[in-house]
Amino acid sequence: MLRAALRDSRAGCAALSAVSTAATGAALLLPAVLGRALDLLLAHAPATRWVAACAGLVLLTAVLDACATVLGGTVTARSTAWLRERLTGHVLALGPRAAARFGPGELVARLVGNAAQAGTAPGALAALLAALAGPVGGVVALGLIDPWLAAVFLAGAPVLTFLLRTLARDTSECVTHYQRVQGRIAAALAEAIGGSRTIRAAGTESRETARILRPLPELSRAGHRMWRVQGRAAAQATAVAPLLQLAVVAVAGLLLTRHRLSVGEMVAASRYAVLATGVGVLVGQLAGLSRARAATGRLAEVLARPAPAHGDRRLPPDGRGRLELRGVTARFGERTVLDGVDLVVPGGTTLAVVGRSGTGKSLLAAVAGRLADPDAGEVLLDGTPLPTLSHDELRRAIGYAFDRPALLGTTIEDTIGFGLAAPSPARIRAAARTARADDFVGRLPAGYATRCAEAPHSGGEAQRLGLARAFAHGGRLLILDDALSSLDTVTEHHITEALLGDASHGTRILIAHRAATAARADTVAWLDGGRVRAVGRHRELWQLAGYRAVFGDEEESACR
Numbered sequence: 001m002l003r004a005a006l007r008d009s010r011a012g013c014a015a016l017s018a019v020s021t022a023a024t025g026a027a028l029l030l031p032a033v034l035g036r037a038l039d040l041l042l043a044h045a046p047a048t049r050w051v052a053a054c055a056g057l058v059l060l061t062a063v064l065d066a067c068a069t070v071l072g073g074t075v076t077a078r079s080t081a082w083l084r085e086r087l088t089g090h091v092l093a094l095g096p097r098a099a100a101r102f103g104p105g106e107l108v109a110r111l112v113g114n115a116a117q118a119g120t121a122p123g124a125l126a127a128l129l130a131a132l133a134g135p136v137g138g139v140v141a142l143g144l145i146d147p148w149l150a151a152v153f154l155a156g157a158p159v160l161t162f163l164l165r166t167l168a169r170d171t172s173e174c175v176t177h178y179q180r181v182q183g184r185i186a187a188a189l190a191e192a193i194g195g196s197r198t199i200r201a202a203g204t205e206s207r208e209t210a211r212i213l214r215p216l217p218e219l220s221r222a223g224h225r226m227w228r229v230q231g232r233a234a235a236q237a238t239a240v241a242p243l244l245q246l247a248v249v250a251v252a253g254l255l256l257t258r259h260r261l262s263v264g265e266m267v268a269a270s271r272y273a274v275l276a277t278g279v280g281v282l283v284g285q286l287a288g289l290s291r292a293r294a295a296t297g298r299l300a301e302v303l304a305r306p307a308p309a310h311g312d313r314r315l316p317p318d319g320r321g322r323l324e325l326r327g328v329t330a331r332f333g334e335r336t337v338l339d340g341v342d343l344v345v346p347g348g349t350t351l352a353v354v355g356r357s358g359t360g361k362s363l364l365a366a367v368a369g370r371l372a373d374p375d376a377g378e379v380l381l382d383g384t385p386l387p388t389l390s391h392d393e394l395r396r397a398i399g400y401a402f403d404r405p406a407l408l409g410t411t412i413e414d415t416i417g418f419g420l421a422a423p424s425p426a427r428i429r430a431a432a433r434t435a436r437a438d439d440f441v442g443r444l445p446a447g448y449a450t451r452c453a454e455a456p457h458s459g460g461e462a463q464r465l466g467l468a469r470a471f472a473h474g475g476r477l478l479i480l481d482d483a484l485s486s487l488d489t490v491t492e493h494h495i496t497e498a499l500l501g502d503a504s505h506g507t508r509i510l511i512a513h514r515a516a517t518a519a520r521a522d523t524v525a526w527l528d529g530g531r532v533r534a535v536g537r538h539r540e541l542w543q544l545a546g547y548r549a550v551f552g553d554e555e556e557s558a559c560r
Contacts, residue, residue, distance in 0.1 A: 001296055001303065005079045006122045012075040013126040019071055020130030023064035028137040030057045031271035035264030042263060068130075072123045080119025087111055087299055093307035095371050100332075101305060105190030109183045110298050117179075117295035124288045131285045138276030142248065145269050146261060152251050153276055156244045174226035175294035181219040183298070188212045241277035248273035308373055311388035315397055319382030320347025321476035321507030323368060328377035330363050337363050338374070339530040345523070347382070347476075350500055350508040352518040352538070354550055355527035361511045364527065365481040368509060369398040381477060395419070399473035401483035405466025412441055412455060413448040416468045423472060431472035434498050436491050437464040459486040467495060476506040485513060496520050515542075515551040526550070 006013055033053045040047035091098045091107060098107060143150035192199060192208050199208050252269040255261040261269070323345040330338040337360040345351045353361050366372040367379060370386045379386045386394060409415040416431055417423030428448065432438040440461055444450040457465070463486045470478060478499075484492045493516070499508060500520055512518045519538045526534045526547055534541055541547045 001083075001300055002118075002121050002125075002292075005082055005119070006125065008082045009075050009078050009122050012071060012078060013122050016068060016071040016075055016123060016126040017129050019064055020068045020127045021133055023061055023068055024130040024133045024137065026057050026061045026064060027134065028141060028272075028275065030054065030061070031268040031275075032141065033057060034271070035262070035266075035268035037264070038267055039262045039264035068127070072127060075123040075126065076120050079122045080116050083115045083119055083299060084111055087115060087302060090303055090305075090307060094305055095308075096366065097305065097372065098302065102302065103187040103190070104194075105187030106183045107302070108190060109186035110302060113182065114179060114295040114298045118292050118299055120288055121292035121296065124285055124292060128285055128289075134275045135277065138272040138274075141272040142269060142276060145265050145272070146252075146255055148251055148255065149248055149269055149273075152247050153244055153273065156247070174222060174229055175291045176297065178219065178222040178226055179294055179298055181215050181222055184215050185212060185219065188215075244277055245270070245273040248276075308370070309387065310391040310394065312390050313384055313388045314393050315382050315384055315389065315476070319476060321397075322347040322382050323477060323507055323509070324380045324383075325364075325368070326378050326380070328364075328367060328374045328379065330360070330367055330372065330374045332363065337530055338367070340377070341530075341532055343525055343532055343535070345507055345509065347507055349522040350510065350520075352510045352512040352521035352524045353527060354512050354518050354524060354547075356550055359527040360530055361527055362481055365400075365479050365509060365511055369400060369477065369479050370394060371400070397475045398477045398479065399470045399475045401463075401466045401470035401478075401480045403463070403482035403485050405462055405469070405483075407452050407462060407465055410451060411446075411448065412444065412450050412452060412465070415452055415465055416448075416472050418469055419473060427472055428468075431468040432465075434471045434495070435464045435468035436494055437461070437468045440464075460488065460491070463487060464491070464495075471499075474506075477509070478506060479509045480511065482511045482513065484510070484517060489516070492517065513551075 033050055037047045037050035037054055040050060088111065091111075102110075139150055139153055142153055189212050192212055199205060249266075249270050252261055252266045256263065256266050323343075325341050325343040328338055328341040328343075329336065341364065353364060355361050363372065367374050370379065373387070381389075381397060389397070407415045409418050413423075413425070413428055416428045416437075420427075425448075429438060432441055432448075440457070441448055441450075444455055463483055467480070467483055470480070470483070484495065487495065492514075496517060497520070500522075508521075510517060510521060512521070512524075515538070518524050521538065523535060524538045524541055525532055526541060528546070534544070534547070
């Protein structure tokens with residue numbers, strides 16, 4: 001993933017690497033020029049050009065450092081945006097599988113915090129060349145001044161190398177733990193926000209606050225451990241560095257007394273000893289890379305989940321929406337929810353799916369429209385397996401409405417036309433009328449141009465907008481997953497009558513909880529224990545006591 005991010009930002013990374021390396025090169029030249037100027041001044045020789053060169057190098061270093069800072073921020077922003085775009089696209093391609101596996105709060109934490117941390121990696125890697133060039137160049141410069149100076153420094157270099165390797169390993173472990181605890185807090189917070197009304201009604205605000213913040217001590221311990229690791233490594237490295245610098249200066253002083261070095265060369269050697277240690281820069285770079293690596297690992301966990309593949313086939317042009325499930329088995333975690341389901345829905349008909357809670361009705365609806373893939377078996381639409389269809393062909397052919405629709409789009413009109421390439425106003429309004437949404441939309445301040453965020457609506461009105469969106473979508477197969485549950489009985493009756501009487505809606509699958517809804521369908525499939533227990537007309541199935549028990553205490557007259 002980091003290699004891909006580097007490829008995406010290769011121009012910026014190349015520029016950053018070049019500018020950072022140039023700044024390091026200027027910093028490496030400065031001690032030599034400064035030493036030469038000092039020797040000339042001590043000898044009372046003309047040194048104007050060398051002093052001017054020193055000033056020029058100082059100015060150049062400052063300008064290059066400023067450019068490196070701007071380029072580093074740009075590369076980080078671009079890499080972060082690329083990672084977020086890739087992760088968002090993959091999460092949306094996974095669909096409900098992503099939220100089921102990681103949870104909404106955990107996904108948001110990875111998309112926001114971890115992607116930002118991982119986005120620093122390309123810039124850090126690009127600047128790493130310059131960070132390494134300083135110490136390497138310092139050692140080379142010491143060797144050019146006198147080989148003994150380089151030899152003294154290299155004698156203690158293995159200790160620095162060991163400390164830096166230990167830092168990179170320990171920091172990565174600490175950061176991974178820290179980010180996992182952060183994800184748990186985010187997941188609990190998202191869950192509480194989603195259930196805020198329930199929490200308020202139950203009066204459990206304090207208890208929920210404590211539940212959300214329960215991992216804070218663990219987060220604190222992980223954070224303190226992370227900073228202790230970095231602090232200990234930095235302290236050890238900075239303790240070794242001055243000893244190396246002192247050793248170099250001592251040898252340089254000895255060489256000066258023997259007239260093998262000039263005063264300017266000794267000053268230059270002391271500066272090169274500082275550059276050669278370069279501990280602060282390397283510790284910061286490696287710590288940043290360790291954090292980015294840990295964050296990238298959390299992003300990779302999401303990207304490792306395979307997105308559903310699509311073929312390139314199209315549906316037969318004369319198909320009417322015949323749906324067939326053959327031996328479909330689907331699991332949720334370790335539990336088998338659907339077990340060898342065989343079901344055929346003739347084209348142009350309406351099938352109501354009924355059953356007690358937990359029998360797999362919503363999962364069957366998801367499998368029927370390929371929002372989820374079965375673990376075994378196959379689903380065919382007009383004789384074509386769903387995985388062999390192209391993505392666009394699949395989504396054009398199948399429409400959905402849900403019990404809690406997400407009202408996406410800027411305005412009400414955008415919401416109803418969501419997913420359509422160029423929805424016409426007439427089509428939007430016709431769908432709204434079918435869903436009995438036209439009246440209340442007309443009462444909004446700007447009608448269909450009202451912004452969704454400014455449009456007050458009840459749960460039933462939200463469901464009608466979701467139904468209108470499904471009706472506007474059209475297609476061969478329309479799946480209503482408990483999409484009538486918040487409607488009053490009169491509105492449900494009108495919508496169901498319009499839905500069943502209009503052949504343009506193709507094949508319809510209704511996840512039903514009311515006997516009256518099941519009674520209006522052409523056929524009813526009764527799910528029980530993950531299997532289809534019976535298929536038939538509602539009136540026929542009503543003779544079975546187990547079927548009547550699905551609807552509780554409803555009277556037979558209520559379902560006719």
